[in-house]
Amino acid sequence: MSEAQLIEEIILDVSKDLTSVSSKDTQFLVGVDSCLRELELLSCLESIDVRMLGIWGMGGIGKTTLVEAIYEIISHKFEGSCFLADGVKVNNINVTTTSLKTKLHSKKVLIVIDNVNNRSILKALMDDSSWFGPQSRIIRTTSDKQFLTMYGVNVVYKVHKLQDDKAIEVFNRYAFRNDPPPMDVMNLIPHVIAHAQGLPLALEVLGSSLCKKSKDEWMCALDKLMSLVNIYILFL
Numbered sequence: 001m002s003e004a005q006l007i008e009e010i011i012l013d014v015s016k017d018l019t020s021v022s023s024k025d026t027q028f029l030v031g032v033d034s035c036l037r038e039l040e041l042l043s044c045l046e047s048i049d050v051r052m053l054g055i056w057g058m059g060g061i062g063k064t065t066l067v068e069a070i071y072e073i074i075s076h077k078f079e080g081s082c083f084l085a086d087g088v089k090v091n092n093i094n095v096t097t098t099s100l101k102t103k104l105h106s107k108k109v110l111i112v113i114d115n116v117n118n119r120s121i122l123k124a125l126m127d128d129s130s131w132f133g134p135q136s137r138i139i140r141t142t143s144d145k146q147f148l149t150m151y152g153v154n155v156v157y158k159v160h161k162l163q164d165d166k167a168i169e170v171f172n173r174y175a176f177r178n179d180p181p182p183m184d185v186m187n188l189i190p191h192v193i194a195h196a197q198g199l200p201l202a203l204e205v206l207g208s209s210l211c212k213k214s215k216d217e218w219m220c221a222l223d224k225l226m227s228l229v230n231i232y233i234l235f236l
Contacts (some may be wrong), residue, residue, distance in 0.1 A: 015218060033071055034063075035159070041068050042155055043137055045077060049130040054148035055141040057159030060201035063141040065113055070139070071112050077141070078136070081110040082122070107133040113140045126151035161198025168193055170200055174207025184215045188222065195225040 039084055042053055055063050064069060068083075071096060074082040109132060125131075132138070140153060158194070162170065171193055172178065181189060196202040206225075210218055 013203070021087055032066060035066055035095055035157075036070055036073065039066070039157055040074070041156055042076070043070075043139075045074065045135070045137070048134050050132045050134065050138075051155065052126060052129065052140065052153045054145075054149070054153040054156040055139065055159060056141065056145050056148060056156050058199075059143050059160045060199040061161060062200040063143075065200065067114055067139060067141050071110070074137075075110050078110040079108045079133075081112075083112045083114065084116055085114045089151045109133065110136070111138045113138070115141050115143070122147075122151060122222045123128045126153070162200060162203070163198070164193065167196060167203055168197055170203040171196065171207045174204050175210050177211070185218050188218050191222055192218075193224070195222075 039053070039055070044051060055067055057063050064085075071081070071083055077185075113122070113125065116122070122140075128142065131137075140148065140151070142148060145156070168189070171189070172181065175181070175189075192206055193203075196206055208223070210221060213221075
């Protein structure tokens with residue numbers, strides 16, 4: 001990929017809104033409302049400065065879900081926006097160029113960098129905030145807090161695990177499609193919830209895998225879960 005293509009296709013076509021985020025209705029995101037309020041406060045959208053915000057938490061804890069939701073809520077307030085997600089491949093590109101600076105200069109933009117570890121991209125977008133116009137916001141998600149420190153991100157929001165009541169709500173949605181749980185597996189639900197350790201992704205995966213399964217299949221799944229020292233290793 002050429003430098004020009006990187007600038008045009010990945011970084012900022014600031015004349016339009018680049019919505020590569022999946023469409024989600026935030027009312028269906030369990031436990032996210034209070035997190036979104038905190039993120040909006042930390043973003044200080046009315047402040048004239050260029051602000052970099054980090055969203056930090058372990059794998060499977062819901063960083064992408066959260067940043068997708070905040071992107072959808074606030075992106076319309078910017079002249080241009082870009083959601084740069086994990087999986088973008090850029091080889092041997094030095095993007096810290098005058099052409100990129102010209103693109104960004106004086107534009108009020110929102111850039112989300114979701115779990116992207118390409119150093120060329122990070123260096124271009126996060127090393128020097130003078131590239132961005134006033135009131136621009138750059139949001140970076142990562143499971144490694146060192147990446148935030150490395151690029152001078154001082155405002156960091158830590159994503160916490162779900163409390164038990166929210167965890168049950170998430171699990172039931174996927175396991176029972178919000179129908180009442182069958183009586184024969186009622187006593188097994190707390191054990192599955194405990195193994196998920198408050199991780200939304202684990203609750204989704206476990207709930208989906210147990211949907212419409214028999215009690216024997218639930219018991220088999222629990223036996224397998226008990227052999228794991230930490231479910232987090234599934235999402236590394």
